[in-house]
Amino acid sequence: MALQFGPRLKAFLDEPLPIIAGTTRRDGSVQMTPLWYESRDGQIWLNGGPNRDWVKHLRRDPRTTLLLIDAKNMFRWAQIQGRLAGTSMEGADEHIERLSQRYRGGPYPGPKIDRMIVWLDPERVTGGENGQAWDVTG
Numbered sequence: 001m002a003l004q005f006g007p008r009l010k011a012f013l014d015e016p017l018p019i020i021a022g023t024t025r026r027d028g029s030v031q032m033t034p035l036w037y038e039s040r041d042g043q044i045w046l047n048g049g050p051n052r053d054w055v056k057h058l059r060r061d062p063r064t065t066l067l068l069i070d071a072k073n074m075f076r077w078a079q080i081q082g083r084l085a086g087t088s089m090e091g092a093d094e095h096i097e098r099l100s101q102r103y104r105g106g107p108y109p110g111p112k113i114d115r116m117i118v119w120l121d122p123e124r125v126t127g128g129e130n131g132q133a134w135d136v137t138g
Helices: 007-013 053-060 092-104
Strands: 019-024 030-035 037-040 043-048 063-070 073-088 116-129
Touching: 007 063, 007 073, 007 116, 019 043, 019 053, 030 043, 030 053, 037 092, 043 073, 043 092, 053 073, 053 116, 063 116, 092 116
Parallel strands: none
Antiparallel strands: 019 030, 019 063, 037 043, 043 116, 063 073, 073 116
16 A cells, blocks of 8 residues: 555645755765655656766666655654655756746756656654654555
């Protein structure tokens, strides 16, 4: 059964916080990458390119750990462990535009070359707010 995010966690994930994606390099060391994201359809959607190191790492080892921290309250945080569910170039330009509106309030400033949507399936969530664990079932 897939994880189901409750209303408190959904509201937290709807905030335009950067997400830090931890992936595993070939030598076993961890790479941490700050990214824009959106929570959609029970998944975490990222946007990157096929030649980005973090994407290559996920294709080799589909496990990832994502970290979000509220900049105003470091004790309000979520760690999401998950797996690569898939990638697609289709719709990726529109997706980076949506992310740019979410995070910058305007159009994406960079070139749209080799954009790709990366879908992650959450498997475990830790963290919380105000001493209460996040509302997750499954």
